Amino acid sequence: MNSLYLFLFPLALSGMAYLSGKKAALQQILALAGLLGSGALLYLANSRGLSDQQVNYPWITSLGIHFSLEINGLNFWFLALNALVCFIALFYHINQASKNLRPDVVVLIFGVQAILNGVFMAQDLMLFYFLFEASILPVYFISSRYGSPAAERATLKFFLYTLFGSLFMLLAILYLYAKSGANDFLFSSLFADNLPAETQGWLFLAFFLAFAIKMPLFPFHSWQADAYAESPVESTILMSGILLKMGIYGMLAIVLPHFPQGVTDYGHIFMGLSAFGVVYGALIAMVQYDFRRVLAFSSLSHVGLIGCGILAYSDVALEGVILQMFAHGVNIAGLFVVSELIASGAGTRDLDQMGGLSRQSFGLTVFFFIFLLGSIAVPLTNGFPGEFQLLMGLFGYNIYLGIFCGLTVIFSSVYMIRLFQKSMLGLETDGRAAFPKLNASQTFSLFLLAALVLGLGLYPQVISRISNSAVQVLLRAY
C-alpha cells in the first residue's frame, strides 16, 4: 500500500497548500512534511520488503488499463530524489518569496511530485504514459507564468518538443498492445521479444525518442538551455533535478528490458551521438557567460554520459547510472539554488559582471564549492563513484569511446572552476546591491544537499545495496 500512499500523499499536500494560501509558515511546514513523509514511506517500504507495496486497480476497463503501482529496487532512488528535489524547489520558493508567496507554485510543485512518483512507480505502460505526459503541465505553467518575458516561447518549445517525442511513444505502446494480444498494458505482458527484429527496432526508436528528448541527449537538446535559462529557478530545479530523470528511468525500465534487439542494433549510433554530446556540452559550457546556461550545458554533458552508460548495458555501467542519476540530481539542484542566490545578490546572471563574491558570503562560497566538487566528480564526493563506474562500463564496451567520454573529467573541471573563479573570486565589481546573508532555512536546505554530496561520496553502497538486484534483472535479456 505504501506505493499508493506515496502517490496520494503529495496530492493531499497539494490540496492543503491550496488552502494555506499565502501563509509562508504553514507552507514551510507542508514542504518539510512532504520531505519527511515521503522519506518515511520509502524507509518503511524498504524495511517491510519492497515487494509487499504494490497496488493494482482496474482503471479504464474497456482497454484493460490498470492503476498499478509498485516500489522496487529500480525506482526506489528515483522516488527518493523526487522527494528531495521537490522539497528543495519548494523550500527555495517559500523562503525567497515569503512576502510575495505564490500558492499556485506550491500547489503545482506538490502536483509534480505526485505525478512523478506515479511515473516512477507505474507498472502499466498506459498509466506510465498518462503520467509521463501530464507531468509537463505543472512545470509548463510555473515556467510560463513566472519566468522571464522570453519564457513563454522557450517553455512552449519545451512543451511541444516533449509532446512530439512522447506521442511516438504512445503509438508504440498502442502497437505493442495490438500485437501482443494481451488484454492489458502491464509491463509484464507487453514484451517485444517475439516480434521481428525490424519491428523491435522501430519500437525502440519510438520509445528512445521520447526519453532522449526528455533527458535530453544530443541531438535532441535544443529546448534545454532556453528553458533552463528563462524559467523561474523553481522550475529549472525541477526540470534539471527530477523531470529529466523520467527519461533515464524510462530507458532503464522500458527500453532496456523490452527491446534488447533495438538496443543492440541501434544503441551504438545513439551512444556515439550522446558521447559527442558529452564533449560538446562541456565545450559549450566553457564559453557561456550566463550562469544558468553554463549549468544547462553541464547538465547536457553529464546526462549524455548517463545515456551512454545505459546503452552500454553492462552491470557496472548500470550501477553507475543509478549512482550518477542520484548524484546529478543533488548536485544540479544545489548548483541552481546557489546560482539563483548569487544572481539575486549580484543583480545579474552575467559572469563578466560578477566577481569577488566570496568576500561577501562565506557560507554560500563553501556550499558552492562543495556542489562544484560533486559535479566534477572529485573522489570522496557523490559524483565520483557513479562517474567512475560509468566510465569503467564504457571502457568495457569500447575503449575509444571510453577515452573520448573520459575527456569530460577534464572538461567539467575546466568549466566549473571557471564558473567559480569568475563569480566568487577575483576583484569585486562596483555598483552592486548588498549581498544578503544566508538565512536559516536556506542554510538548512543547502546543508542537506551538501551533506548528501559528501555522505554519498564516502558511502555509495547505500544506493547500490537497494538497486543492485534490480539492475541485474534489467540485463536478463542480454
Added chain:
Amino acid sequence: MLSITILSVSGLVLLFVGFLNKISLSRSLAVAGLGLALVALFYGNQNVLIPADMDTQLSFDGFALKFSALILVFAIFIVFLSGQFLRKEFVQSAEFLAVTTFSLVGALMLTSFTHMITLFVGLETLGISLYILAGTDKKSNASNEASLKYLLMGAFATGLILFGMAMIYGATGLLDFQAIAKSSKDSLDSGLFQIGVFFLLIGLLFKVSAAPFHFWSPDVYEGSPNVVMAFMAVVVKIASFAALFRVFGHYFSGFSFLWWDIVYYACLASLIAGNFLALIQKTVKRQLAFSSISQTGYLLFAILVMKGNMALDGLVFYLFVYGCSILVAFSVITDWFGTRSDITLDELKGASKKDDFGAFALTLAYLSMAGIPITGGFIGKLFLFSPAMEAGLVQLLIAGILSSVVGAAYYFRPIIHVWFSAGQPVIEKERNHQWIAFLGGAMLLVSGLFPDTISRLIAMM
C-alpha cells in the same frame, strides 16, 4: 419516437407562446420540452400518434439512443447559454427557440433513420432550421452572410445526397438501408450504385465539414451568433456524425471497398488542413472552426475501423468530451464578451487577472481539445487511436499524432494569452454561465481521470 413527437409539439407550443413575448417563459418551456424528450428517449419505444408503417423508418436502437441522448443533453445547455443573445431587442426569442427545437427533430431523425427518406427528411429539417438560425442576428452583415453561404453550400450538398440516393434507388430499386445492404450482388456491382454511394458519401462528408469539403464551415461558424456556432459545433456535428456512421459504419460496412479510401483521404486531409490552417487564425471563433475540422479528422478514425462497439463507444465518448469543451469555451467567452461575435485571440490577453475561474475552465477546454492527459480529450483520442492501431492504420496514426503536435501549438495560444500575457482585457463582470463552465469543466476532468464512469454510462444505453 415519443421524443420526436414531444419535440415537435413543444416547438409548436413555443411558436404560440411567442405572442406573450416573455423570454424567460419561452426558455423554460424549451428546456422543459427538451428535458421531457430526453426522458422519453428511454421510455418511448411505443408508437404514439405515428402511423405504424413509419416505425420501420425510424428505429431507436442502442445506437440512436446514445447519440440522441448526447444531442438533447447538449441542446439543453445551449438553450441555457442563449439567454443573453435572446435579450437583444431584435431577436424573437420564441422563434429562435422553436426553430432550435425543430432542428432537433431533424437531428434525432439523423440518429435513428433506417430508410433513405427519413435520412433525407432529417437532413433537411436540421439543415433548413440551421440556415435560419445562422441568420438570427438580423442586423449583423456577417450573420446574414453566414446564413446565405450556408444555404447555398448546404443546398449543394443536399443536392449531392439526393442525387446519390436516386442512383442507389435506380440500381437497387430499394430505399430501405437494411434491404439495400442485403440486395443482390448484380445491383451492387453496377456503376450506378457505386456512383450513388460516392455522392451520398461526399454529401455527408460535406455536412460533417471534413476537408476538402470544409470551405463553408469557417465562414459560417464565424458569422453566426456565438450560441448558434456552439450549437453547430456540438449538436449538429454529433447528428451529422451519427448519420455518417449509421450509413457507412453500419449499413454500408459490407462494401467498404467502395468508400473506405475516400474516407481515409478525407480524414488525412481534415487532420492536416484543420490543424495547419488553425495555426494562422486570429479570431477565437475562426480558430475553433478550423479546430472543428481537425476534430472531424479524428472522429473519422471511428468510421474507418468499424469495429462495432469499441469504435462506436469511443466515438460517442469523444463527441461527449468535445461537446463539453466547446460548451465550456463558449460559456466562458459569453461571460467575458457577451454576444460579440468577432473576438480576436489578442483580446484574451491577461484575462486570468479578472476571472481566474473562467480562465481555468477555458484552459481545461483547450487542453482537452489538444488531447493532453488529465482531461477527457486524451482518453477520447486513446479510444479512437487504439482500435485504429489494431486495424493497422499506422501511417494515418502517425499523421494524426504529428498534427496533434501542431494542434497543441495553436490550442496553447489562448491558454498563453489568458494566463501569461500582459494586458488589460475589456471583459464584462457578468458571470451568468459560470455554472455551465463549472459543470463542463468537471465533466472534462471526470472523463479524463475516471473515464470508466462515462464509458459505462455510454455502454449502458
